[in-house]
Structures are given as structure tokens and as C-alpha cells.
Amino acid sequence: MDIAEISDRMELEKLVTDYATAVDTKNFQEFNNLFTNDAHIDYTAVGGIAGNLQEIIKYLETALDHFPNYQHLISNISLTLNGNSASGKVMCFNPIQTEDEQVFFLGMWYQDTYKKINDRWLIASRIEESSWAYNVPGFIDTKPKK
Template sequence: MTLSLQEISDRLELQDLVTRYADIIDRKAFAELSTLFTDNAVIDYEATGAPKCSVQEMVTFLNEAMSLFPNHQHLVSNTQFKVNGDTATGRVMCFNPMEMAVEGGTQTFILGIWYVDEFVRVDDRWLFASRKQEASWNLNFPDELRPN
């Protein structure tokens, strides 16, 4: 399969978008998320115990919730994108080690997550229209954090 320059550009731009998202989360610069999403985007992280909500509501949630985790990383890979003009869908793997303060020290756990994304091109740049987490697996996940 031969890709056009536009198809190569779209895929690289989408890959850069999901990488910038991971960087924003790991720097805890949550207010910057608004630069990556459309105004009416929906974020659904119910699979990992977070809400389904707007970007601004997620920023508020993350500012509080992520304070529980002094160290974490979001490694994104296995990016799969399907572009159709100015819209696209994606599926992205995330390997997510997290450290949490617990009585007597810290506990490290790992989440395996899939992000299922919808994208839209707005003013010649790609943005998330929606982002949903699908839980895949976990290791050493704290019972107190398990979704109901």
C-alpha cells in the first residue's frame, strides 16, 4: 500500500497529538488539554474510575485526582489511525505505571489501557473530538481505586 504525502502527514500529525496528550498528563499541565480537544469534546475514562465529561470538567477532576500520584508515565504506542478526509478514528495502546503514596511508603501499579479516539481537523490541525479509555489489564492495582 502506497500512502500519499497527505496520508503520511495526517498519520504523523495524529501520532504527535496523542503523544502531546501523554506529555501534558505526565507534566500535570492539565489546563493545556483544552488546546488538544474540540470545544464540545467528550472524554470518557469510566473504565479506570474517572468520569465521562467535558474537557474542562476533566481538567478539574485531574487536578485533584492526579495529586495522589507523585510519579507516573503514559507510554503510548501501537497507534492505529483511519483517516477519512477531515475526520479520523484511532486506537492507541497506553502502558501506564503509576506510583501512589500509601501508609508506610508507596505502591507502584501498572495499567494497560486502550484509547479509542475520534478526531476532527479544524483550521488545518487535528483535534480530539472524543477520547475513551478501555481497560485491558492491570498489575498490583490498589483495591481502593477500583471502579464500582
């Protein structure tokens, strides 16, 4: 790898980490600095919605109210670079606590595309892919929406 590819890979890994941090700190407005304006985001694989950036921000600002604690632990960041675009597959382990202190776990992948705009990497699309779920409470529908 040359220095430009190393730099791009490090910037993309930071972008993925910044996304997880924004979700876990409930700073959903930060998505405006992480995604392209025309980004498509699809959380339907784990019971969420699909939509554009502003629809997703609005959705997340209330959808996670029933979960006082959760974490998005990311790993296995596999990237394919192609100039000012890239694709990635990112593993996510997601423990979640409900209001009654039940803890459940989701395993998922993020299937991403990225664009480099004005020397800055942004997420152009993010599609969640469910891998597994454990101990999910009955009131939560993690079945993909059609």
C-alpha cells in the same frame, strides 16, 4: 500513501504524544490545545469520570494528587483517516506510583475520534478501554463506573 496522508498520520501521532506529555507533566490546561471545545472524554473504564473538556480538566487537577509519579507510554497507534475526520485506537501502558511508593500498572486502549479544524488535528472524543491491571492498591477503585 501520498504526502497528505503521511502528514496527517504524523500530526495525529504527535497529538497523541502531546496528550500523554500533558498528563505526565500535570499540564492539564494544555488539553485546551489538544481537544475540540465540545470533546467528550470518558475515563470510567479505570475508575475515573466521563465529561466535557472543562469537567475533565477540573477533575484531573485534583484526581491525580495521590500519585507523585506516573507515565503514559503510548504505542500501536492505529489510525483510520477520512478527510477531515479520523478514528484511532491507541495502546497505553501506565505505571503509577502511590504516595507510599507502591507501584501498580494499568494497560488500556484509547478509542479516539479526531477532527481537523483550520488545518489542525484535535481529539473530538476519547474513551478509555481497560485491558488489564496489576498490583492495584485496595483503596483504588478501577472498576468501571456506571
